[in-house]
Amino acid sequence: MRIRTMPAVAAGCALLLLTGCGAADMTKQASPFANARGARTVTLSVQSWVGAQANVAVAQYLLEHELGYRVDTVQVDEVPAWDALSQGRVDAILEDWGHPDQEQRYVEDKKTIVNGGDLGVTGHIGWFVPTYFAKQNPDVTDWKNLNKYADEFRTPESGGKGQLLDGSPSYVTNDKALVKNLKLDYRVVFAGSEAAQITQIQQFAKEKKPFLTYWYTPQWLSEQVPMTEVELPPYEEGCDADPEKVACAYPHTPLQKYLNADFARSGGKAAELLRNFEWTTEDQNEVSLMIADQKLSPREAAEKWVDSHRSVWEKWLP
Numbered sequence: 587m588r589i590r591t592m593p594a595v596a597a598g599c600a601l602l603l604l605t606g607c608g609a610a611d612m613t614k615q616a617s618p619f620a621n622a623r624g625a626r627t628v629t630l631s632v633q634s635w636v637g638a639q640a641n642v643a644v645a646q647y648l649l650e651h652e653l654g655y656r657v658d659t660v661q662v663d664e665v666p667a668w669d670a671l672s673q674g675r676v677d678a679i680l681e682d683w684g685h686p687d688q689e690q691r692y693v694e695d696k697k698t699i700v701n702g703g704d705l706g707v708t709g710h711i712g713w714f715v716p717t718y719f720a721k722q723n724p725d726v727t728d729w730k731n732l733n734k735y736a737d738e739f740r741t742p743e744s745g746g747k748g749q750l751l752d753g754s755p756s757y758v759t760n761d762k763a764l765v766k767n768l769k770l771d772y773r774v775v776f777a778g779s780e781a782a783q784i785t786q787i788q789q790f791a792k793e794k795k796p797f798l799t800y801w802y803t804p805q806w807l808s809e810q811v812p813m814t815e816v817e818l819p820p821y822e823e824g825c826d827a828d829p830e831k832v833a834c835a836y837p838h839t840p841l842q843k844y845l846n847a848d849f850a851r852s853g854g855k856a857a858e859l860l861r862n863f864e865w866t867t868e869d870q871n872e873v874s875l876m877i878a879d880q881k882l883s884p885r886e887a888a889e890k891w892v893d894s895h896r897s898v899w900e901k902w903l904p
Contacts (some may be wrong), residue, residue, distance in 0.1 A: 628849075628856045629658045631667045631676040632753070635780050637804060641680040641705065642875035643884035645863055647892055648899060653855050663756060671690045672698040677849040678860050682842045683709050693844075699743075700850045701841030704866035707804055711759070711836040713750065714801040714813035716791060729768060729818050736771040748772040750801040753783040759890075760832040761800055764818065767833040771796070787811055804867040806874040855904040861900035871897065 628649055632642050646657040660676055668688040669683060670676045680702075692699040715726055725731045736748030752761055761774045777783035783799070784807055790797040791811045801813060807862045818835035825834035843860065850857050869891070876887035892899060 593773060603774050626654060626856075627656045628678070628853070628860075629676045631670065631679045632659045632661045633667070633679075633681055634661070635872045636806065636878045637644050637707075639680040639862070639877060639884055640870050640887070643877070643888035644865075644873060644891060644899070645680060645860060647885065647888035648859060648902070649856055651892075652903060654787060668699070668700070671844060671846050672696065673677060674846050674848060677846050677853065677856075678702065679844045680863065681705055681707075681821065682844055683711075684837075684839050684842075686738070698847050699844050700847050702845040702850070702861050704864060705841040705843055707841045707867050707870055709802060709804070709839045709841050711800065711802045711820065713761075713798060713816040715796065715798055717762065717812040717814045718791075718794060719796045720814035727782065727814055727816050729770075729816055732798070733771045735796070735798075739772070739798045741775070741817050743775045744773045748798065750774045751783060751786060751797060752776045753800065754779045759800060760826060760829065763830055763832045768819075776799075804871055804874075806871050806878055809871065809875065810879070827857065838860060858904040862904075864902070865898060869895065 607763045630642050630646065632639055642659060646659065649655040649657050660670070662872075663687065664682075665688065667676065668685060671679055672692045684743050689698060693701065698813060713729075720727055723735065726735055732748070737751075740746070740749035741749040748771060750761055752759060752774050753776065755776045755778070759774075763771075765772050765774060777786055787797065787799060787807065788811065798816070799813075801808075802875075819833055821835040826832045843855070843863065845857060845860065846873055850861075853860075873891050876882045876890060877884055880887075882890070
């Protein structure tokens with residue numbers, strides 16, 4: 587939301603129970619089960635966006651019901667989650683949108699974290715308008731024409747400028763730099779959390795109002811409120827290296843899993859299952875929709891998905 591050091595969502599983000607946000611300090615908060623000697627326990631980091639919660643819910647259900655582990659979960663911001671993983675406070679992160687600095691420090695240099703493989707889902711952050719507005723104004727999908735529509739996207743929160751709606755201030759995004767460097771007559775306005783952003787988008791859509799929003803895929807809301815991406819200047823490797831000078835689109839990112847290095851070596855069947863865990867965007871959205879829209883608990887959603895997708899998850903079992 588998702589949510590990478592350079593573009594993220596959220597892409598990809600703050601601590602939360604479902605999709606609301608808060609703060610977490612993993613230097614003061616550790617699972618009582620992480621690295622417990624001889625115990626069949628696993629501690630998973632839960633990121634704040636609902637897709638990441640779907641991953642953890644299904645992994646937790648399988649670890650508990652198929653392999654007999656006790657699973658503890660800890661909700662924590664993206665970058666502190668890497669610190670916690672390195673320290674062994676958590677055993678795995680199941681959805682990372684790309685944090686080059688942390689990868690270099692912990693995977694390459696310290697070797698306290700190892701890559702756990704592809705999640706199977708490709709994430710992408712971008713700017714989106716509702717499809718109903720794009721159909722009426724096809725040229726809005728080219729960033730060069732956005733200033734033409736600034737007045738239509740203006741809100742009380744954006745003052746005299748057009749509004750670019752973002753989610754949580756804790757998401758690491760390039761949006762302020764993009765607005766400045768592309769000389770756009772817009773102001774980034776933070777909703778405060780993914781949940782608050784979703785509420786605003788749903789309200790705009792209900793009233794058929796135009797809006798421009800930072801958004802990411804996969805995300806279950808896209809099934810309910812069709813949105814069309816605005817084409818920003820093409821992404822090229824390194825174009826986002828300097829956060830102050832970014833003037834290009836966000837990349838498409840194959841989402842990754844990461845394991846604590848000690849856990850990867852000695853975590854037995856649990857580590858093997860997590861390395862094997864790989865599903866599709868459709869699978870993730872199915873569980874996410876049950877959690878966020880149908881209001882099932884993550885455990886209920888996971889159980890329902892597991893019951894109807896045995897052919898998918900059986901391949902993950904050691």
